[in-house]
Amino acid sequence: MRQMAILGGGAAGLCCACETAFLAAQKNRPLQISVFEALPRVGKKLLATGNGRCNLTNLHASPADYNENARAFVVPALTRFGPQSTLDFFARLGLFTHADAAGRVYPLSNQAAGVLDALRLEAARLGVKLRTDTSIETIQTKSGAFILNKTERFDLLVLACGGKAAVKTYNAESLLRQLGVPMTKTAPSLVKLTTPSPLPKQLAGIRAAANLRLLLNGRPAAQETGELQFADGVLSGICAMNLSPVLNRFLSGGGTEAAVEIDFVPSMTAEQLKETLGGLCRTGQRETCEHLLSGLLPKQVGLALLKAAGLSPSASTASLTGSQLSALCCACKSLSLPVNGTRGYADAQVMLGGASLDAFRPETLEAKSLPGLFCIGELLDVDGLCGGFNLQWAFASARLCASAVAEGAL
Ligand SMILES: Cc1cc2nc3c(=O)[nH]c(=O)nc-3n(C[C@H](O)[C@H](O)[C@H](O)COP(=O)(O)OP(=O)(O)OC[C@H]3O[C@@H](n4cnc5c(N)ncnc54)[C@H](O)[C@@H]3O)c2cc1C
Structure with a gap:
C-alpha cells in the first residue's frame, strides 16, 4: 500500500488527512496516511483559536485578504475551496456553524473543541494513523521516496508544520533546508x-x-x-x-x-x-x-x-x-x-513569511523540484488578518493538496 506522511497534526494537517483519506476511499485507492505530531496531542493550537471559539473561516475571504506577494498564489486554492466549501466540508463531518455580521464563522457550539473533534473523529473513521509525541527531525530523499527520522519510508510527504507563533515545536526551517526549499524572512504577526x-x-x-x-x-x-x-x-x-x-x-x-x-x-x-x-x-x-x-x-x-x-x-x-x-x-x-x-512569537497568532511560494505549484501545492512533496497551511509564506482568514487558508490549502494527491500522485 502507498504510504503518505503528513508532518503536523494542526488544522491543515488534520484536514488534509481527512480529505485525502475520503477521496482515496471514494476512488477505491488504497493509501495509508500517517500524521506526525511533535506534541502529545493533535490540534493544540486549534483549541486556542478565536478565544476558544475557533473562528474557522470568513464568509468574505478572498485573495485580497492575504499578504500581497501571496495573492496570486492563493487563487487556485480559494477558488476551489473557498469559505462556502469549508462550511460544506465541516457539515459533511457533522460540524455546523453560524456567522456574525462581519462574516466570521464559528461552530454552533461556540467551542473550538467541536472543530477538533470533527477532524479527529473523521481521521479515526477513515483509518488515518495519528502519531503523536513524534517530532520529525530529518528528511532524506531516496529514489523518489522520503525517509523520515532515518527509519520510515513514505511515497508522499506533506509539510503542515505551521509557523513559530505560540508553539515551541517549530523546526521547519531545518526540514526545509534538508529538502532544498528556500524560506523567506519570518516575523511575528497578529500580535x-x-x-x-x-x-x-x-x-x-x-x-x-x-x-x-x-x-x-x-x-x-x-x-x-x-x-x-x-x-x-x-x-x-x-x-x-x-x-x-x-x-x-x-x-x-x-x-x-x-x-x-x-x-x-x-x-x-x-x-x-x-x-x-x-x-x-x-x-x-x-x-x-x-x-x-x-x-x-x-x-x-x-x-x-x-x-x-x-x-x-x-x-x-x-x-x-x-x-x-x-x-x-x-x-x-x-x-x-x-x-x-x-x-514576539509567544504572543503572536501567526508567522509572517515561510516556505517560499516560488518553490511550489499554486494549482497543486506540490514542490516544483521534488514530485510527491507538498506544503500547506501557515508554513507557506501566506498570512491573513484576524477574522478567520488564516484557518480558511489552512483548510483550503489542505484540501487543494488532498485533491492533487487524489487526482494525480495516488
Ligand atoms: C491564540 C491564537 C488564536 C488564533 N485564532 C484564530 C482564529 O480564530 N481564526 C483563524 O483563522 N486563525 C487563528 N489563528 C491562526 C491559526 O491558528 C493558524 O493560522 C493555523 O492553526 C495554522 O494551521 P497549520 O495547520 O498550518 O499550523 P498549526 O496549527 O500550527 O499546526 C502545526 C502542527 O505541526 C506540529 N509540528 C511542527 N513541526 C513538527 C515536526 N517537525 N514534527 C511533528 N510535528 C510538528 C506542531 O506541533 C503543530 O501542532 C490563531 C492562532 C493563535 C496562536
Whole structure:
C-alpha cells in the first residue's frame, strides 16, 4: 500500500488527512496516511483559536485578504475551496456553524473543541494513523521516496508544520533546508504593538473604540477600526494586531520611523467634534474640562487627552479659547504614539513569511523540484488578518493538496 506522511497534526494537517483519506476511499485507492505530531496531542493550537471559539473561516475571504506577494498564489486554492466549501466540508463531518455580521464563522457550539473533534473523529473513521509525541527531525530523499527520522519510508510527504507563533515545536526551517526549499524572512504577526510612550501604562486595562492609522516614514500605510486595548508598553485589540504585519514587514525591511495615530472619536469629523464640544462649553452643560469628554470617551482616556492637549481637568470650560478647543479636538482625533515593534512569537497568532511560494505549484501545492512533496497551511509564506482568514487558508490549502494527491500522485 502507498504510504503518505503528513508532518503536523494542526488544522491543515488534520484536514488534509481527512480529505485525502475520503477521496482515496471514494476512488477505491488504497493509501495509508500517517500524521506526525511533535506534541502529545493533535490540534493544540486549534483549541486556542478565536478565544476558544475557533473562528474557522470568513464568509468574505478572498485573495485580497492575504499578504500581497501571496495573492496570486492563493487563487487556485480559494477558488476551489473557498469559505462556502469549508462550511460544506465541516457539515459533511457533522460540524455546523453560524456567522456574525462581519462574516466570521464559528461552530454552533461556540467551542473550538467541536472543530477538533470533527477532524479527529473523521481521521479515526477513515483509518488515518495519528502519531503523536513524534517530532520529525530529518528528511532524506531516496529514489523518489522520503525517509523520515532515518527509519520510515513514505511515497508522499506533506509539510503542515505551521509557523513559530505560540508553539515551541517549530523546526521547519531545518526540514526545509534538508529538502532544498528556500524560506523567506519570518516575523511575528497578529500580535500586540510595542510603544515607548508612557500612555498605555497610564491607561492599562482600558478599552476604547478607535480608528488606528499606521504611519510609516510619516505616511499612512494601513488603518483599522475596532476596540483598542491598553497595557504597559503595548497597544492591543484586533485593530492594533491587524496593523502588526504591515509594521513588521516595514521594520524587517530596515524601516525605523513608525507611529500609530489614534482617532478616539471615529464617529465624528474633526469639525463635528469641535462643534459638539464648543456647544457643551457654551451652554455650560460641562463646567470644567474634567467632564468635557465624559459623554464621549472612557474617563481615563478623556483625562489623558486633556493632558496631551495641555489642559487642566479643573480649568473652566467657559474660558477655553478656540485654539485650546482645537488642540483638544486634535488630541481626540489624531493622537500620535511612536511604535517600535511588536511582542514576539509567544504572543503572536501567526508567522509572517515561510516556505517560499516560488518553490511550489499554486494549482497543486506540490514542490516544483521534488514530485510527491507538498506544503500547506501557515508554513507557506501566506498570512491573513484576524477574522478567520488564516484557518480558511489552512483548510483550503489542505484540501487543494488532498485533491492533487487524489487526482494525480495516488
Ligand atoms: C491564540 C491564537 C488564536 C488564533 N485564532 C484564530 C482564529 O480564530 N481564526 C483563524 O483563522 N486563525 C487563528 N489563528 C491562526 C491559526 O491558528 C493558524 O493560522 C493555523 O492553526 C495554522 O494551521 P497549520 O495547520 O498550518 O499550523 P498549526 O496549527 O500550527 O499546526 C502545526 C502542527 O505541526 C506540529 N509540528 C511542527 N513541526 C513538527 C515536526 N517537525 N514534527 C511533528 N510535528 C510538528 C506542531 O506541533 C503543530 O501542532 C490563531 C492562532 C493563535 C496562536
